Amino acid sequence: MVLTAEKKSLIWKTLNETRGKIEPAEYKNYIFGLMFYKFLSNKAQAWLNNQLHGESWENIWQQNPEKATRFMQNKLGYVIRPGDMFSDWQEKINTDQFNISNVSDAIVRFNQGVSPNAKPEFEGIFDDMDLTSNRLGSNTQTRTKTLMDWIGLIDKIEIDENTDVLGDLYEYLIGMFAANSGAKAGEFYTPHEVSDIMARILTAGREDMPEYSLYDPAMGSGSLLLTTASYMKNDGVRGAIKYYGQEVITTTYNLGRINLMMHGVEYNDIHIHNSDTLSSDWPDGVTDGVDNPRMFDAVMANPPYSLKWDNTNREDDPRFKSGVAPKSKADFAFLQHGLYHLKQDGRMAIVLPHGVLFRGAAEGRIRKQLLEENNISAVIGIPPKIFTNTGIPTIIMVLEKNRMEDDVLFIDASKGFEKQKNSNKLRNEDINKIVDTYLNRKDVDKYAHVANLDEIKENEYNLNIPRYVDTFEPEPPVDVDKLVSDMQETDTEIKQLNGEISSLMDDLVGADAVAQQQLDEIKGLFNEK
Structure with a gap:
């Protein structure tokens, strides 16, 4: 049904x-x-x-x-x-x-x-x-x-x-x-269109894997986990797909657990925690008596943007070996946490604000190391007003742990959407274009560019999309002859209308001397034109 x-x-x-x-x-x-x-x-x-x-x-x-x-x-x-x-x-x-x-x-x-x-x-x-x-x-x-x-x-x-x-x-x-529900909606909801882009990128070429593990460190309602699993051949097979996640807000954590089970995921395939991802690292696992971090085939996240967090005494945390994100903005902390828990051949997709592409200081140093270690595979700019809780434009960043290539694919998809009353919506053709461009990994005029590390170094490791994708559309040349002709035609129409109005007003007579004087003044205005 x-x-x-x-x-x-x-x-x-x-x-x-x-x-x-x-x-x-x-x-x-x-x-x-x-x-x-x-x-x-x-x-x-x-x-x-x-x-x-x-x-x-x-x-x-x-x-x-x-x-x-x-x-x-x-x-x-x-x-x-x-x-x-x-x-x-x-x-x-x-x-x-x-x-x-x-x-x-x-x-x-x-x-x-x-x-x-x-x-x-x-x-x-x-x-x-x-x-x-x-x-x-x-x-x-x-x-x-x-x-x-x-x-x-x-x-x-x-x-x-x-x-x-x-x-x-x-x-x-x-x-x-x-x-x-207003601004707090972002605590639990990622629009399906965004989830779909991330899911298709994460699972591309891996749909037939007999077993697959997923992890979302800021899982909200669990929609990213479910959408990603839906592209796997063994979706719905008990034990084939394992769902891991963590959510700090208890009500949202309950929402996510319900969502997974309402989609038919068996309870023993669900492994999610109600806790703060950044303050207490999880998931981990004990192997032969030794506590080891657990790694996943796919990591996906839409964490809260530029969240304030406690970054004190983090230098020895193995998750943040590339550097510690500033306390006023946890964006890179979430990214590093997810990348840390990714398998060597895994793939990660995360939604972030544009600021991570160009902000300096600690974030600039983290970005530089990620680039030099070939971790960043793609940067996809999506339209503003896609999310219910913010109108700011965002990106999807795709990362891998063990890439050999040193290039980065930049996609500017910010103009492909359908405008709705108070928001914008990605259409099927917009989603397909993004995913196809990612998979083809070739330059597309005014839409996508593959930049090697040398080009990125020339831009001082700044990943701001307009530096790599030129979307400028020149104004069409003005047809002066047509413009003059249009002006003359408009002038002729104005004179004709004034003549018609003046002729109609000649039939009008004022009710008294004052009214007649005012009427004559108005007639005089049209006779002057």
Whole structure:
């Protein structure tokens, strides 16, 4: 089943009508939480239907709750008890037996029923649903009514249990909530068009790898991870693709975990942390008793731009061997962290502000070393107003750890977009042109240039795109003869119109002497022309 644009718009309209006074940034926590609980309930129910051969889950549970718990945990990583399914809530609503405690108690029992090896993926995932908040209502009765409305809404908008459809719906709603949540939207959302460019570049020529590891050190909603995985042949094969990520904001971290699982990623393929990437290096792994950094086939990131960070005592941190980024701008710190965790034959793509291309001091020294070690493969300038949280123009920088070539591909894609009401959007033809140009790696007039290291040295390691890609379009020459002819034709039309107006005014007569005098003065103006 395909989720059409019309269906998406209807869903968003319906959601807005039930939001009440709750801000979109907070409302999404309840909507996504309920969507996810229904997803987990339906997944559990579908598995039980295949396992129990007509026997009821309630009977199995009554016979031996401990054994029934292990039975579901071993497969799903969690257990939902009889009476706590989403469908049970609906039944209670239909029979006027529902209370908000049905939901709060079910969530408590869900948390208790998560298996130990699945706790990193499920623990606290519903914590952002504050069911005691006065925003839901001033008392238990009104809060119960609010939740009943939302449960009924979720039941109506969820199409089926196809993870492609659910994932598509979830991604769409993330985008809509981002667009309506102001500046903070950038904490969790990278537009799909940008994700698509990065994903296609990262996976080009590697789509058939039987196993693939992904890492996003500022993962937000996890959309970059999911989009990149979608281009792999083994996408959806359990154990073939491993998803790693880190996110400092807890609410966004929960959003990302939900997004991955709603797209059908199994819990034991997800390895994400709720922590500060720059202050505590992760991921790492223990091999033969020795703690070693973990390396990945692909690293992708859209970190917060020019973030202030604590850069004290970082000189001995192996991630920052090229230099320590200034405390007022963490852009290169995120880049270096990602590059450090890249495999020798891996590929990295990161969204950054233009300032990283030309700023001096510590950033200039870091940039110089990255260039001399051939780490920077491409610099792609994308249009302004692409992101919901900023209008500044940004770049996608592509890096590799063990390149032999010393050149850098510069692409100026800043003019290829469709203008919308308050933003710009990359079209399919814009995305295809960027990716094709990257893969072909050849000069394109007024669009792309491959610069060798000598040329970059001549520019003092400044990577500002206009230094390498000349997009200047000369003004067309003025046709003087046509200009004179147009002026004469316009003058003739003016005289003709003045004559017609003067003729019409001759028929006018003033109502009194003063009015007649004013009318004569106006007629005189037209007679002079």
